[in-house]
Amino acid sequence: MQPKIRTRLTHLLGIQHPILCGGLMHLSDANYVAAVVNAGAMGFISALTFPDPKQLGDEIQKCRDLAGDKPFGVNLYISPRQDANDRLEKLLTVVRDEKVVVVETAGGNPGPIIPFMKEAGIKVIHKVPAVRFALSAERAGVDAVSLVGAECGGHPGYMMVGSMVQAADGPQKLSVPVILGGGIGHGSQLTAALAMGCEGVLMGTRMLVSSELQAHQNYKKRVIEGTGLDSIVVQKKLNNHHRVLDNQTAQAVLALENKGAENYEDYAHLLNGDLSKEAYASGNTDQGLLDYGQSACFANAIEPVRAIVTQFMQEAFDAKERLSELRTEYSE
Ligand SMILES: Cc1cc2nc3c(=O)[nH]c(=O)nc-3n(C[C@H](O)[C@H](O)[C@H](O)COP(=O)(O)O)c2cc1C
Structure with missing residues (x-):
C-alpha cells in the first residue's frame, strides 16, 4: 500500500493525496471528476x-453515483462582467441544493458569493495568479487558495509570476493553505512545493491525457507529442493573458493583436468557446483557443487517472527520499 502525505489540504477536503485537478472547460465532467476522486485526489x-442548471444538477448526481461517498467539487468561473454572472447565481443554487462540499472559484473576486457558500457549508478554494489577489480572497473568507504560476494552461494573469516564486512567497504571507499550480506534472514538484510551505498542488494540462477524459484520441495524441514549448500566451492586449496551444486560431489572434486590435469584439469570432468544444470532439487541434501549458512535457501516454496519480505520488516519495539522503556538513 502506498504511504500517504497528510497536509491541511488533505484534512480540509478529506482526500488521500494533496492533489487538486482543476476545472477544465468542456472537459471536466462527471466521468473524469469521479475518476479523479476515486484515485484519491480532488476534482x-x-x-x-453545463450552463443549464438542470444539466449541472444531473451531472452532479451522475458524479455522486460514480464516486460513491467520496467528496467532489464544482468549478465556478466568476466573470468580471456583472451581466455574465446572472447565470452564476442559478448554478450556485444547484451546487448548494446538491450539497457539493467544495467549490473552486476563479476569475473575478469571490467576495460577494462567499457568505452564500459559507452559510451552505461549502468549502471555497479560490484560484489566483498572484499573491496579492490571494490576500484579498483570504480576507473575504476562503478556506484555501490555489496560486498559479505563468507556466499554467489557461489564465496565468497579466503579471506572469512564475510558480517557483509563488510557491515560496505565498505560504509566507497567507494563513490559509496554499496550493501551487502552473507547470505541475511531476511528483518531485509536490515535494518541492511542500518544502516551500505549500499544502498541495493543482494540475490541469498534465491530466489532458487521462483515459477518462471525453476528448478525441487525436487531441490527446497532440498533447503527448507536445513539449509545452508549443504553448503560447495570447489576449495580452485585452489584459486577459491566456496560455494555449500554439495553433491556427492562436496565430490568428496574435496577428490581430499585432495589427493593433484592442477590443473584445475584434476577436470575438476567434475566442468563441464553440470552436474549442468542437476541437475536443473532432480532434482537429488547429482550431479554437485550447488551454494548454508547459507541463505538457510530462504527459507522455494516455493512461487512467489512477495510474497518473499513483506515478505522481511515487515520484513525490522518491524526491522526499533523495532529500532525506542529502547530508548536511558542518565545518569547524
Ligand atoms: C483544457 C483546460 C481547460 C481549463 N478550463 C478551466 C476552467 O474552465 N476554469 C478554471 O478555473 N480553470 C480552467 N483551467 C485551468 C486549470 O483548472 C488549472 O488551473 C491549470 O491548468 C493549472 O495549470 P497547468 O495547466 O500548468 O497544470 C483549464 C486548463 C486547461 C488545460
Whole structure:
C-alpha cells in the first residue's frame, strides 16, 4: 500500500493525496471528476460546461453515483462582467441544493458569493495568479487558495509570476493553505512545493491525457507529442493573458493583436468557446483557443487517472527520499 502525505489540504477536503485537478472547460465532467476522486485526489466539474442548471444538477448526481461517498467539487468561473454572472447565481443554487462540499472559484473576486457558500457549508478554494489577489480572497473568507504560476494552461494573469516564486512567497504571507499550480506534472514538484510551505498542488494540462477524459484520441495524441514549448500566451492586449496551444486560431489572434486590435469584439469570432468544444470532439487541434501549458512535457501516454496519480505520488516519495539522503556538513 502506498504511504500517504497528510497536509491541511488533505484534512480540509478529506482526500488521500494533496492533489487538486482543476476545472477544465468542456472537459471536466462527471466521468473524469469521479475518476479523479476515486484515485484519491480532488476534482471539479466545470459548471459552465453545463450552463443549464438542470444539466449541472444531473451531472452532479451522475458524479455522486460514480464516486460513491467520496467528496467532489464544482468549478465556478466568476466573470468580471456583472451581466455574465446572472447565470452564476442559478448554478450556485444547484451546487448548494446538491450539497457539493467544495467549490473552486476563479476569475473575478469571490467576495460577494462567499457568505452564500459559507452559510451552505461549502468549502471555497479560490484560484489566483498572484499573491496579492490571494490576500484579498483570504480576507473575504476562503478556506484555501490555489496560486498559479505563468507556466499554467489557461489564465496565468497579466503579471506572469512564475510558480517557483509563488510557491515560496505565498505560504509566507497567507494563513490559509496554499496550493501551487502552473507547470505541475511531476511528483518531485509536490515535494518541492511542500518544502516551500505549500499544502498541495493543482494540475490541469498534465491530466489532458487521462483515459477518462471525453476528448478525441487525436487531441490527446497532440498533447503527448507536445513539449509545452508549443504553448503560447495570447489576449495580452485585452489584459486577459491566456496560455494555449500554439495553433491556427492562436496565430490568428496574435496577428490581430499585432495589427493593433484592442477590443473584445475584434476577436470575438476567434475566442468563441464553440470552436474549442468542437476541437475536443473532432480532434482537429488547429482550431479554437485550447488551454494548454508547459507541463505538457510530462504527459507522455494516455493512461487512467489512477495510474497518473499513483506515478505522481511515487515520484513525490522518491524526491522526499533523495532529500532525506542529502547530508548536511558542518565545518569547524
Ligand atoms: C483544457 C483546460 C481547460 C481549463 N478550463 C478551466 C476552467 O474552465 N476554469 C478554471 O478555473 N480553470 C480552467 N483551467 C485551468 C486549470 O483548472 C488549472 O488551473 C491549470 O491548468 C493549472 O495549470 P497547468 O495547466 O500548468 O497544470 C483549464 C486548463 C486547461 C488545460
